[in-house]
Amino acid sequence: MIVSFSVTPLGVGESVGEYVADAVRVVRESGLPNRTDAMFTSVEGGWDEVMDVVRRAVDVVAARAPRVSLVLKADVRAGVADGLTSKVETIERHLDAGS
Template sequence: MLVAFSVAPAVATSADGSVSDAVAAAIRVVRASGLPNRTDSMFTTIEGEWDEVMAVVKEAVEVVAAVSPRVSLVLKADIRPGFTGQLSAKVERIEQALAD
């Protein structure tokens, strides 16, 4: 499965309203998981089996919750049993369709 998620403090703790330190801590959790992942300006997408992906999302939420009394989580999942490598393959198929 692919899970695209965004997690951030709902209450900024810095004077300028930035949440980047907490978001970086969450992304560190994802990268340390060893699961295939990609981060862009809006979401981090992670690929793996249901239980392992959701465990990583939970841990990412927990590190953000450690610095904020309220956490915002947006999550979207593509559940397609029997398929792996879709983090890149889905993008490659679209790029191929655009090139045709």
């Protein structure tokens, strides 16, 4: 499965980059395939391991913020490996074919 999620600390002021970096650090240290962009972090793996990483990412932010917002989207598809790369490659192939 692939989960894309965003963790936002609330009640800590306007600048939240330091808190978000703590959450991303949890994801990167998990060893699971992952990517971070300007809005979301995506992580790929089995249900239990991915949800554990999301929970730990929320927990690390919650340890420093009075409230945490979590936005999560999941692609649950059995038998697919390396979806973080293969899904993007498929789109790029279609874009190249249309040029």
